[in-house]
Amino acid sequence: MMLDERVKIVPLFSGSSGNCVFLRFGRARILIDVGRSAKQIAGALEQIGEDPARVDGILITHDHSDHLSGLDVFVRKFGLHVYASRETWRGIHLFETKPHAEELDHVIEPWQNFSIGEVEITPFPTPHDAKGSLGYRLSALGKTVSVATDLGHFSEDVRRAVTGSEAVLIEANYNYDMLINGPYPWPLKRRVGGDKGHLCNRDCAEAIRYLYENGTRHFILGHLSQENNSPTVARNEITEYLTQYDLIAGEHFSMTVANRYCPTEPLVLEVAECFDYEDTPLADLIDVTVALPIERIDFQDSPSGLFGQELRGFGEAT
Numbered sequence: 001m002m003l004d005e006r007v008k009i010v011p012l013f014s015g016s017s018g019n020c021v022f023l024r025f026g027r028a029r030i031l032i033d034v035g036r037s038a039k040q041i042a043g044a045l046e047q048i049g050e051d052p053a054r055v056d057g058i059l060i061t062h063d064h065s066d067h068l069s070g071l072d073v074f075v076r077k078f079g080l081h082v083y084a085s086r087e088t089w090r091g092i093h094l095f096e097t098k099p100h101a102e103e104l105d106h107v108i109e110p111w112q113n114f115s116i117g118e119v120e121i122t123p124f125p126t127p128h129d130a131k132g133s134l135g136y137r138l139s140a141l142g143k144t145v146s147v148a149t150d151l152g153h154f155s156e157d158v159r160r161a162v163t164g165s166e167a168v169l170i171e172a173n174y175n176y177d178m179l180i181n182g183p184y185p186w187p188l189k190r191r192v193g194g195d196k197g198h199l200c201n202r203d204c205a206e207a208i209r210y211l212y213e214n215g216t217r218h219f220i221l222g223h224l225s226q227e228n229n230s231p232t233v234a235r236n237e238i239t240e241y242l243t244q245y246d247l248i249a250g251e252h253f254s255m256t257v258a259n260r261y262c263p264t265e266p267l268v269l270e271v272a273e274c275f276d277y278e279d280t281p282l283a284d285l286i287d288v289t290v291a292l293p294i295e296r297i298d299f300q301d302s303p304s305g306l307f308g309q310e311l312r313g314f315g316e317a318t
Protein backbone atom coordinates (compact mmCIF):
# COMPACT_ATOMS: atom_id res chain seq x y z
CA MET A 1 0.00 0.00 0.00
CA MET A 2 1.41 3.40 -0.91
CA LEU A 3 1.65 6.14 1.61
CA ASP A 4 -1.26 8.44 2.32
CA GLU A 5 0.39 11.76 1.37
CA ARG A 6 -1.28 13.84 3.98
CA VAL A 7 -0.98 15.35 7.39
CA LYS A 8 -4.00 14.68 9.53
CA ILE A 9 -5.06 15.86 12.99
CA VAL A 10 -7.94 14.09 14.69
CA PRO A 11 -8.89 14.97 18.27
CA LEU A 12 -10.34 11.72 19.62
CA PHE A 13 -11.45 13.04 23.02
CA SER A 14 -11.20 16.54 24.47
CA GLY A 15 -12.02 18.07 27.85
CA SER A 16 -11.61 17.29 31.53
CA SER A 17 -13.38 13.97 30.87
CA GLY A 18 -10.31 12.87 28.92
CA ASN A 19 -7.95 14.04 26.22
CA CYS A 20 -6.35 12.28 23.27
CA VAL A 21 -5.26 13.63 19.88
CA PHE A 22 -4.23 11.50 16.93
CA LEU A 23 -1.79 12.97 14.41
CA ARG A 24 -0.58 11.42 11.23
CA PHE A 25 2.27 12.66 9.06
CA GLY A 26 2.30 10.22 6.16
CA ARG A 27 3.25 6.91 7.69
CA ALA A 28 4.08 8.30 11.14
CA ARG A 29 1.25 7.93 13.65
CA ILE A 30 1.44 9.83 16.92
CA LEU A 31 -0.91 10.17 19.88
CA ILE A 32 -0.83 13.06 22.30
CA ASP A 33 -2.20 11.99 25.72
CA VAL A 34 -4.23 8.90 26.61
CA GLY A 35 -6.85 10.35 28.95
CA ARG A 36 -9.62 7.79 28.40
CA SER A 37 -9.67 4.06 28.96
CA ALA A 38 -7.45 1.97 26.70
CA LYS A 39 -10.56 0.35 25.27
CA GLN A 40 -12.13 3.71 24.39
CA ILE A 41 -8.93 5.02 22.79
CA ALA A 42 -8.46 1.82 20.78
CA GLY A 43 -12.12 1.98 19.73
CA ALA A 44 -11.80 5.61 18.64
CA LEU A 45 -8.69 4.80 16.59
CA GLU A 46 -10.45 1.92 14.89
CA GLN A 47 -13.39 4.22 14.21
CA ILE A 48 -11.11 6.52 12.20
CA GLY A 49 -9.52 3.58 10.40
CA GLU A 50 -6.30 3.42 12.40
CA ASP A 51 -4.73 0.38 14.04
CA PRO A 52 -3.74 1.13 17.67
CA ALA A 53 -0.78 -1.25 17.35
CA ARG A 54 0.61 0.94 14.55
CA VAL A 55 0.99 4.05 16.72
CA ASP A 56 4.69 5.01 16.60
CA GLY A 57 4.82 7.14 19.71
CA ILE A 58 2.70 8.61 22.50
CA LEU A 59 3.51 12.10 23.79
CA ILE A 60 2.18 12.95 27.24
CA THR A 61 1.56 16.58 28.17
CA HIS A 62 1.33 16.28 31.98
CA ASP A 63 0.32 14.03 34.84
CA HIS A 64 -3.32 15.03 35.37
CA SER A 65 -5.60 12.05 35.05
CA ASP A 66 -7.56 13.48 32.11
CA HIS A 67 -4.33 13.11 30.09
CA LEU A 68 -3.05 9.70 31.10
CA SER A 69 -5.75 7.59 32.75
CA GLY A 70 -5.69 4.94 29.99
CA LEU A 71 -1.96 5.00 29.35
CA ASP A 72 -0.87 2.08 31.49
CA VAL A 73 -3.26 -0.46 29.99
CA PHE A 74 -2.93 0.94 26.46
CA VAL A 75 0.86 0.73 26.48
CA ARG A 76 0.93 -2.73 28.01
CA LYS A 77 -1.52 -3.98 25.44
CA PHE A 78 0.13 -2.49 22.37
CA GLY A 79 3.77 -2.06 23.50
CA LEU A 80 4.18 1.56 22.37
CA HIS A 81 6.89 4.16 22.90
CA VAL A 82 5.96 6.88 25.41
CA TYR A 83 7.57 10.32 25.73
CA ALA A 84 7.13 12.55 28.77
CA SER A 85 9.08 14.95 30.96
CA ARG A 86 10.88 13.66 34.03
CA GLU A 87 8.26 15.18 36.34
CA THR A 88 5.41 13.71 34.33
CA TRP A 89 6.98 10.25 34.54
CA ARG A 90 6.67 10.47 38.31
CA GLY A 91 2.93 10.92 37.91
CA ILE A 92 2.69 8.16 35.32
CA HIS A 93 4.39 5.72 37.67
CA LEU A 94 1.86 6.53 40.38
CA PHE A 95 -0.94 5.52 38.02
CA GLU A 96 0.73 2.33 36.81
CA THR A 97 -0.32 -1.02 38.12
CA LYS A 98 2.19 -3.10 36.17
CA PRO A 99 5.38 -1.86 34.60
CA HIS A 100 5.83 -2.20 30.86
CA ALA A 101 9.07 -2.60 28.91
CA GLU A 102 11.57 0.00 30.07
CA GLU A 103 13.00 0.54 26.61
CA LEU A 104 9.66 2.06 25.60
CA ASP A 105 9.98 4.90 28.12
CA HIS A 106 11.62 8.12 26.94
CA VAL A 107 12.44 11.12 29.07
CA ILE A 108 12.24 14.40 27.20
CA GLU A 109 12.96 17.99 28.16
CA PRO A 110 11.52 21.31 27.06
CA TRP A 111 13.14 22.72 23.92
CA GLN A 112 15.12 19.50 23.33
CA ASN A 113 13.99 18.39 19.90
CA PHE A 114 13.60 14.70 19.19
CA SER A 115 12.21 12.72 16.32
CA ILE A 116 9.83 9.88 15.71
CA GLY A 117 10.63 8.68 12.21
CA GLU A 118 10.59 11.77 10.02
CA VAL A 119 8.58 13.84 12.48
CA GLU A 120 10.62 16.42 14.36
CA ILE A 121 9.08 17.28 17.71
CA THR A 122 9.69 20.27 19.95
CA PRO A 123 8.33 19.95 23.49
CA PHE A 124 7.70 23.33 25.11
CA PRO A 125 6.77 24.33 28.67
CA THR A 126 3.14 25.18 29.35
CA PRO A 127 1.98 27.34 32.29
CA HIS A 128 -0.15 24.83 34.20
CA ASP A 129 -0.37 23.48 37.75
CA ALA A 130 1.39 20.22 36.93
CA LYS A 131 5.15 20.02 37.20
CA GLY A 132 6.95 19.53 33.91
CA SER A 133 3.83 20.09 31.82
CA LEU A 134 4.46 20.37 28.07
CA GLY A 135 2.89 21.24 24.77
CA TYR A 136 4.17 19.90 21.44
CA ARG A 137 5.13 21.30 18.08
CA LEU A 138 5.47 18.66 15.34
CA SER A 139 6.96 19.09 11.87
CA ALA A 140 7.20 16.76 8.90
CA LEU A 141 6.38 16.62 5.18
CA GLY A 142 6.75 20.42 5.08
CA LYS A 143 3.95 20.92 7.63
CA THR A 144 4.00 22.13 11.22
CA VAL A 145 1.25 21.46 13.71
CA SER A 146 1.11 22.41 17.41
CA VAL A 147 -0.97 21.21 20.32
CA ALA A 148 -1.25 23.56 23.29
CA THR A 149 -3.87 22.92 25.98
CA ASP A 150 -3.94 23.32 29.77
CA LEU A 151 -2.57 26.85 29.63
CA GLY A 152 -3.07 29.30 32.49
CA HIS A 153 -2.14 31.97 29.99
CA PHE A 154 -0.67 32.29 26.51
CA SER A 155 2.90 32.51 27.78
CA GLU A 156 5.98 33.64 25.90
CA ASP A 157 7.18 30.03 25.76
CA VAL A 158 3.93 28.90 24.16
CA ARG A 159 3.92 31.84 21.77
CA ARG A 160 7.50 31.16 20.73
CA ALA A 161 6.88 27.46 20.15
CA VAL A 162 3.54 27.64 18.39
CA THR A 163 4.08 30.68 16.14
CA GLY A 164 4.42 29.74 12.50
CA SER A 165 2.46 26.47 12.79
CA GLU A 166 0.01 25.92 9.96
CA ALA A 167 -2.51 24.36 12.34
CA VAL A 168 -2.89 24.74 16.10
CA LEU A 169 -5.06 22.87 18.55
CA ILE A 170 -5.47 25.45 21.31
CA GLU A 171 -7.37 25.46 24.56
CA ALA A 172 -10.61 27.46 24.89
CA ASN A 173 -11.51 26.30 28.37
CA TYR A 174 -13.98 28.72 29.86
CA ASN A 175 -16.09 31.82 29.48
CA TYR A 176 -15.05 34.25 32.19
CA ASP A 177 -18.56 35.21 33.34
CA MET A 178 -19.70 31.58 33.42
CA LEU A 179 -16.72 30.68 35.60
CA ILE A 180 -17.17 33.59 37.99
CA ASN A 181 -20.95 33.15 38.34
CA GLY A 182 -20.92 29.35 38.07
CA PRO A 183 -21.19 26.59 40.67
CA TYR A 184 -17.50 26.01 41.39
CA PRO A 185 -16.25 26.74 44.90
CA TRP A 186 -14.10 29.85 45.04
CA PRO A 187 -10.72 28.07 45.39
CA LEU A 188 -11.45 26.06 42.27
CA LYS A 189 -12.53 29.17 40.38
CA ARG A 190 -9.27 30.77 41.41
CA ARG A 191 -7.31 27.72 40.31
CA VAL A 192 -8.98 27.43 36.89
CA GLY A 193 -8.79 31.17 36.26
CA GLY A 194 -5.25 31.50 37.61
CA ASP A 195 -2.00 31.94 35.77
CA LYS A 196 -1.36 28.18 35.87
CA GLY A 197 -4.92 27.01 35.31
CA HIS A 198 -6.72 27.07 32.00
CA LEU A 199 -7.14 29.43 29.05
CA CYS A 200 -10.37 31.44 28.78
CA ASN A 201 -12.13 32.04 25.47
CA ARG A 202 -11.06 35.66 25.38
CA ASP A 203 -7.35 34.88 25.82
CA CYS A 204 -7.71 32.10 23.27
CA ALA A 205 -9.20 34.60 20.81
CA GLU A 206 -6.27 36.98 21.34
CA ALA A 207 -3.85 34.12 20.78
CA ILE A 208 -5.66 33.13 17.59
CA ARG A 209 -5.43 36.68 16.31
CA TYR A 210 -1.69 36.75 16.97
CA LEU A 211 -1.14 33.33 15.44
CA TYR A 212 -3.23 34.17 12.38
CA GLU A 213 -1.15 37.29 11.82
CA ASN A 214 1.90 35.04 11.94
CA GLY A 215 0.69 32.51 9.43
CA THR A 216 -1.55 29.96 11.17
CA ARG A 217 -4.59 29.13 9.06
CA HIS A 218 -6.30 26.30 10.94
CA PHE A 219 -7.48 26.35 14.54
CA ILE A 220 -9.06 23.60 16.62
CA LEU A 221 -10.52 24.71 19.94
CA GLY A 222 -10.02 22.07 22.62
CA HIS A 223 -10.36 21.17 26.30
CA LEU A 224 -13.66 23.10 26.70
CA SER A 225 -15.11 23.11 30.20
CA GLN A 226 -18.44 21.39 30.53
CA GLU A 227 -19.58 23.67 33.38
CA ASN A 228 -18.15 26.99 32.24
CA ASN A 229 -18.30 26.85 28.46
CA SER A 230 -19.98 25.20 25.51
CA PRO A 231 -19.03 24.80 21.85
CA THR A 232 -21.53 27.52 20.92
CA VAL A 233 -20.39 29.94 23.64
CA ALA A 234 -16.71 29.42 22.74
CA ARG A 235 -17.27 29.75 19.02
CA ASN A 236 -19.44 32.88 19.40
CA GLU A 237 -17.15 34.63 21.85
CA ILE A 238 -14.03 33.97 19.78
CA THR A 239 -15.72 34.79 16.48
CA GLU A 240 -17.06 38.06 17.90
CA TYR A 241 -13.62 39.11 19.11
CA LEU A 242 -11.93 38.27 15.81
CA THR A 243 -14.60 39.98 13.73
CA GLN A 244 -13.59 43.29 15.33
CA TYR A 245 -10.28 42.81 13.52
CA ASP A 246 -11.96 41.74 10.27
CA LEU A 247 -10.86 38.17 10.75
CA ILE A 248 -13.64 35.87 9.65
CA ALA A 249 -13.69 32.19 10.50
CA GLY A 250 -14.40 30.11 7.41
CA GLU A 251 -13.03 32.84 5.18
CA HIS A 252 -9.58 33.76 6.46
CA PHE A 253 -8.98 30.64 8.51
CA SER A 254 -10.74 27.47 9.59
CA MET A 255 -11.93 27.03 13.16
CA THR A 256 -13.52 23.89 14.59
CA VAL A 257 -14.31 22.71 18.09
CA ALA A 258 -12.95 19.35 19.26
CA ASN A 259 -15.68 16.94 20.39
CA ARG A 260 -15.64 15.91 24.03
CA TYR A 261 -16.62 12.26 23.71
CA CYS A 262 -15.94 11.13 20.14
CA PRO A 263 -13.52 11.68 17.26
CA THR A 264 -13.76 15.08 15.61
CA GLU A 265 -13.83 15.45 11.84
CA PRO A 266 -10.14 15.18 10.76
CA LEU A 267 -8.27 18.34 9.85
CA VAL A 268 -6.34 17.38 6.74
CA LEU A 269 -3.38 19.34 5.37
CA GLU A 270 -2.48 18.43 1.82
CA VAL A 271 1.20 17.81 1.23
CA ALA A 272 2.58 19.39 -1.93
CA GLU A 273 5.65 17.23 -2.47
CA CYS A 274 5.47 13.57 -3.33
CA PHE A 275 7.25 11.25 -0.94
CA ASP A 276 8.08 7.93 -2.42
CA TYR A 277 8.00 5.22 0.16
CA GLU A 278 5.86 2.35 1.24
CA ASP A 279 3.53 2.55 4.23
CA THR A 280 5.55 0.11 6.28
CA PRO A 281 5.63 0.31 10.08
CA LEU A 282 8.24 2.87 11.10
CA ALA A 283 9.89 0.51 13.51
CA ASP A 284 10.78 -1.82 10.62
CA LEU A 285 12.48 0.95 8.69
CA ILE A 286 13.91 3.56 10.98
CA ASP A 287 14.94 3.57 14.58
CA VAL A 288 12.64 5.62 16.72
CA THR A 289 15.16 8.13 17.93
CA VAL A 290 15.26 10.51 20.82
CA ALA A 291 17.74 13.34 21.31
CA LEU A 292 18.31 12.55 24.96
CA PRO A 293 19.69 9.31 26.25
CA ILE A 294 16.90 6.97 27.21
CA GLU A 295 16.96 6.50 30.93
CA ARG A 296 14.88 5.05 33.66
CA ILE A 297 14.18 7.21 36.67
CA ASP A 298 14.69 5.70 40.05
CA PHE A 299 11.53 6.54 41.93
CA GLN A 300 12.62 4.95 45.16
CA ASP A 301 13.64 8.28 46.61
CA SER A 302 10.61 10.28 45.53
CA PRO A 303 8.30 11.31 48.35
CA SER A 304 5.48 9.25 46.91
CA GLY A 305 3.07 9.68 49.81
CA LEU A 306 3.26 13.42 49.68
CA PHE A 307 3.29 13.47 45.93
CA GLY A 308 0.27 11.21 45.71
CA GLN A 309 -1.75 13.63 47.81
CA GLU A 310 -0.57 16.54 45.77
CA LEU A 311 -1.55 14.74 42.61
CA ARG A 312 -5.02 13.90 43.84
CA GLY A 313 -5.43 17.49 44.90
CA PHE A 314 -4.51 18.58 41.41
CA GLY A 315 -6.93 16.34 39.54
CA GLU A 316 -8.71 18.17 36.76
CA ALA A 317 -12.03 19.59 37.78
CA THR A 318 -13.00 21.74 34.86
Ligand SMILES: [Zn+2]
Nearest residue numbers: 064066150316
Ligand atom coordinates in the same frame (compact mmCIF):
# COMPACT_ATOMS: atom_id res chain seq x y z
ZN1 LIG B 1 -6.44 18.77 31.21
Ligand SMILES: [Zn+2]
Nearest residue numbers: 064130150316
Ligand atom coordinates in the same frame (compact mmCIF):
# COMPACT_ATOMS: atom_id res chain seq x y z
ZN1 LIG C 1 -4.21 19.63 33.55
